[in-house]
Every structure is written in structure tokens, then in C-alpha cells.
Amino acid sequence: MREYAKLLAQKLPAWQFLLVDLRCHGNSAKTAPSPPGTNGVGSAARDILELLGTLRLFPHTLIGHSFGGKVVMSMVQQFGSGALPRPVQVWVLDTLPGTVRTGGPDGHDHPGDLIDTLRSVPLPVADKQQLVAHLTELRDRLLRAVLAILIGFIILFPFANEIYGFVSAPLRELMPEGSTMIATGVASPFLTPFKLSLVLAIFMAIPVILYQIWGFVAPGLYQKERRIALPLLASSVLLFYAGAAFAYFVVFPLIFAFFTSVGPESVQVMTDINSYLDFILKLFLAFGIAFEMPIAAVILIWTGVTSPDALAKKRPYIIVGCFIFGMLLTPPDVISQSLLAIPMWLLFELGVFFGRLMETKAQSGNAPGED
Numbered sequence: 405m406r407e408y409a410k411l412l413a414q415k416l417p418a419w420q421f422l423l424v425d426l427r428c429h430g431n432s433a434k435t436a437p438s439p440p441g442t443n444g445v446g447s448a449a450r451d452i453l454e455l456l457g458t459l460r461l462f463p464h465t466l467i468g469h470s471f472g473g474k475v476v477m478s479m480v481q482q483f484g485s486g487a488l489p490r491p492v493q494v495w496v497l498d499t500l501p502g503t504v505r506t507g508g509p510d511g512h513d514h515p516g517d518l519i520d521t522l523r524s525v526p527l528p529v530a531d532k533q534q535l536v537a538h539l540t541e542l543r544d545r546l547l548r549a550v551l552a553i554l555i556g557f558i559i560l561f562p563f564a565n566e567i568y569g570f571v572s573a574p575l576r577e578l579m580p581e582g583s584t585m586i587a588t589g590v591a592s593p594f595l596t597p598f599k600l601s602l603v604l605a606i607f608m609a610i611p612v613i614l615y616q617i618w619g620f621v622a623p624g625l626y627q628k629e630r631r632i633a634l635p636l637l638a639s640s641v642l643l644f645y646a647g648a649a650f651a652y653f654v655v656f657p658l659i660f661a662f663f664t665s666v667g668p669e670s671v672q673v674m675t676d677i678n679s680y681l682d683f684i685l686k687l688f689l690a691f692g693i694a695f696e697m698p699i700a701a702v703i704l705i706w707t708g709v710t711s712p713d714a715l716a717k718k719r720p721y722i723i724v725g726c727f728i729f730g731m732l733l734t735p736p737d738v739i740s741q742s743l744l745a746i747p748m749w750l751l752f753e754l755g756v757f758f759g760r761l762m763e764t765k766a767q768s769g770n771a772p773g774e775d
Contacts, residue, residue, distance in 0.1 A: 408469070422461065424452055426475065445471070449478035457628060465493040545616040552612040556605030564597030567604065568677070571684060574656035578664045579673050588676045596678045603685060607648075611641055632706060640699045643751075647695030648688045650747065655687065659740045687740070694729065694748045701755025705763060712760040715752075723749050 409423045426448045452475065456463060468476030473496035560567065572585060579585075587593050614637055622630060664673050704710045715722070723745075730744035 408467075412467075419465075422459075422463075424455065426472065427451060445474045445478045448475045453479060465495065467495040469496075542620060545620050549609065549613045549616045552609040553602075553605050556608045557602055560601040560604055560608075561598070564601045568597050568600055568681075571600065571652075572677070572680060574652070575660045575664075575675060575680060578657070578660050579675075580664070583673050585677050585680065586674050587678070589678060592676070592678045596681050600681055607688075610644065614641060636699055636702065640696055643695040643699065644692040647691035647693070647747075650695070651684075651687050651691040655691065655740060655743045656684070658743065659737065662737065662739055690730075690744060691747075694726075694744055695751060697748050697751035698755035698758060701752060702759050702762065705759035712756050712763060715756050715759070719752075722752055726752070 409421050412419070413421055448471075466476045466479060468474070476494055476496060576585065587596070589595070618634070618637055622633075625633060667673065701715060705712060705715070726745040726748040727741065729748065730741040
């Protein structure tokens with residue numbers, strides 16, 4: 405089989421190959437006496453699936469010869485349980501084509517002839533019908549997401565003026581007596597509450613949108629990835645909402661108190677309703693994204709891009725980056741920049757903490773003697 409693999413690598417240079425010696429086969433040392441069945445087809449298939457999961461490999465083609473062919477078929481049987489992330493081609497070399505069996509003048513099998521024969525056999529990974537089915541599912545999920553936004557907008561729009569009054573309360577409560585908000589555009593009294601209702605409908609539909617995305621990509625994930633991805637998805641939604649709530653209840657009163665108190669006495673504060681809406685939506689988005697810092701840290705650690713210790717060593721750069729991020733996404737004042745940067749830094753520390761916990765759990769799960 406090693407010779408087959410070498411020739412495959414020569415004839416298919418675009419492919420990457422992983423050659424595995426099964427338990428008690430090839431160069432793998434025979435293990436100590438174990439209960440019956442532990443070195444059988446099923447256990448060998450589980451070994452390879454666990455190896456693929458550890459290496460985070462997504463096999464395109466499975467090739468097995470003799471006992472390995474049975475192992476490959478056992479792996480395919482586990483496809484329905486989510487052990488394999490996507491459809492694969494399967495080459496089982498137990499029985500060779502007749503023209504190859506009587507290959508050369510020496511009467512032996514010739515790997516090159518076998519490979520050429522296998523390459524001539526059409527082995528589509530996904531046919532046209534499967535592609536259309538995926539596109540149809542994607543269309544249906546997009547329509548469900550749009551429908552969720554539309555339903556939310558229909559429910560919210562009749563209360564658009566009341567909702568605008570709620571989101572503008574932090575500023576109106578701090579405006580000098582006699583000052584009011586104004587509309588400088590002809591259509592602003594209608595378009596501004598309309599835009600607010602639409603944005604709020606999208607904001608409320610985020611769980612539905614993410615659920616549709618999850619439903620589309622989940623079949624292509626390993627079971628371990630699903631167990632981790634689902635809590636991350638739920639946490640990201642909650643953290644985004646927490647960031648928006650932090651902006652409304654903590655940041656808005658402070659920055660509006662600052663803005664309304666530093667202006668010249670000869671200038672009367674009369675804020676345009678559309679300008680105010682654009683301002684607060686920018687802050688909502690900035691704080692919502694900033695509160696995703698723990699999720700970003702955990703994902704980087706989980707995917708192996710970095711480690712908790714490496715992130716901890718980069719702490720000074722992370723803190724500077726938080727303030728730069730705050731400078732770019734907040735108004736040009738020290739208060740709002742600090743109110744964004746400091747929570748980002750604390751959330752980064754939280755992400756590193758959970759990353760250490762996840763790394764410790766993974767190491768304990770891979771400790772010897774737990775198989």
C-alpha cells in the first residue's frame with residue numbers, strides 16, 4: 405500500500421495523502437493483550453476518525469486495501485452520525501479489475517496500471533442534483549431570515565414613534581429646559597422612525613438569522629465542533645445584546661452629559677433626530693462588536709491559531725489595539741473611547757481565561773490511558 409501511495413502522490417500532485425498504519429498492521433507495534441474485538445474493523449475505523457478529528461482533516465477520498473478496505477467501509481457507515489464532515493470518494497481495493505490482475509509479463513499486479521484504471525472511473529463527489537439541493541436549502545434559509553426581519557418590522561413600525569422616544573431619552577433628559585429635538589429634513593419625521601424600526605427588526609432577528617446559518621453549516625462539522633460551536637453562537641448573541649445594553653444604560657448618559665455641558669452658553673442644544681439616530685446606531689454596533697472579544701479569543705485558541713500564553717504575552721499590544729478600535733468607532737472624545745476600550749480589555753482577559761480552561765480540558769481528555 406505504501407507503493408500505491410507513492411505513485412498516487414506522483415500522478416495526483418494536487419492531492420495531499422495521509423498513510424495510516426492500523427493497529428497491529430504495518431509498522432505499528434502489536435499492542436498488549438486486549439479484550440476481544442478491540443483490534444477489529446470497528447475499532448480501527450474509530451481510530452482513524454479520531455485521528456482525522458485531532459488533525460482537523462476533512463478527507464476527500466478514502467482508500468483501503470484488504471483489511472483496510474473493510475475499515476474504510478466501516479468509516480462510511482458512521483457518516484450518518486456526523487463522524488465525517490462531508491461526502492467522500494471511497495476506493496476499496498479488495499478485488500482488482502481483470503486487466504490489472506493480469507498486468508505485466510511477470511503476472512503480478514502493477515500499481516501504476518491500477519491507479520490509471522481507478523482514475524478512469526468517474527467518482528463524482530457531488531452531482532448536479534446535490535448542488536441544486538444545497539442552493540435550494542440556502543435560498544430557503546435566506547428567505548426565512550428575511551421573513552423574520554419582515555415580521556419584526558411589521559410588529560414594530562406601529563410603535564416607531566414610541567421606540568424613538570425611548571432611544572432618545574438619554575439625550576432629551578439632559579437637554580437644557582426649553583430645548584427640543586428637531587427634524588431638518590422634509591421627510592425626516594417619517595423616515596427616521598422607519599429606519600429605526602427596520603434596524604431594530606434586524607437587531608431582534610439576529611438569533612433567527614444565526615440559527616439559519618447554523619442549520620446550513622452544521623452538517624459539515626464534526627460532532628466535537630458542533631458541541632463547541634453552538635455555545636459560542638449563543639454566547640455571541642448574548643454578548644452583542646449585552647454590549648448594546650451597556651452602551652444605552654452606561655455610555656449614553658455619560659457622553660451626552662459631557663456633550664451638553666461643554667458647549668458655549670450662547671449655543672442652544674437642538675439635535676437633529678436623524679443625526680442622533682445615526683450616532684447611536686454607530687455606538688450600538690461598536691459596543692456590540694467590542695463585546696465579542698471573548699468569542700474571538702476562544703475561537704483563535706480553539707482553532708490552534710494561538711495559545712492562551714501567547715495571547716497573554718501580547719497583552720500590551722491588545723490594550724493599545726482596544727484604544728485604537730475605540731478611537732475609530734466612537735466619537736472623538738476620551739470618555740466614549742475609554743468606555744469602549746476598557747470593557748474590551750476586560751473581555752479579552754475573560755476570553756483568555758476561558759481559553760485556558762478549554763485547553764486544560766482538551767489536554768486532560770487526551771491524557772494517556774483514557775482510551
